[in-house]
Amino acid sequence: MPVLATYILIGIAGGVLSGLFGVGGGIVLIPLMTIFLGMSQHSAQGTSLGIIMFSFITMLVYYKKGFVNLNLVLLIGIGFVIGGFLGAQAAGLIPGAILKKFFAVLMIIVAVRMLFFSK
Numbered sequence: 001m002p003v004l005a006t007y008i009l010i011g012i013a014g015g016v017l018s019g020l021f022g023v024g025g026g027i028v029l030i031p032l033m034t035i036f037l038g039m040s041q042h043s044a045q046g047t048s049l050g051i052i053m054f055s056f057i058t059m060l061v062y063y064k065k066g067f068v069n070l071n072l073v074l075l076i077g078i079g080f081v082i083g084g085f086l087g088a089q090a091a092g093l094i095p096g097a098i099l100k101k102f103f104a105v106l107m108i109i110v111a112v113r114m115l116f117f118s119k
Helices: 003-021 025-036 041-064 070-091 096-116
Strands: none
Touching: 003 025, 003 041, 025 041, 025 096, 041 070, 041 096
């Protein structure tokens, strides 16, 4: 499959799942980019964060339906910027293979929590 088509299909998969379930694109995009594009964990994470800005359009669809709390967007967004900066600094200090394992463990914990302990 041509590289351009692969990029677009990964974007479609991330966009559909993000729009449908509200998952951060990183939960979908990072594994897809590391598996199908052979990207390093660091590069996939950085690229995924760059893609976040495009989720604004998806948020507008939810906003028009009355499903966005703008106060929370602002307050959590402030924390997200601070935490994102700190996390990116820390990620730069962790070898990619270890970072990938941390990421996998995080996804397992979130999946188990959602399957068995959420309302």
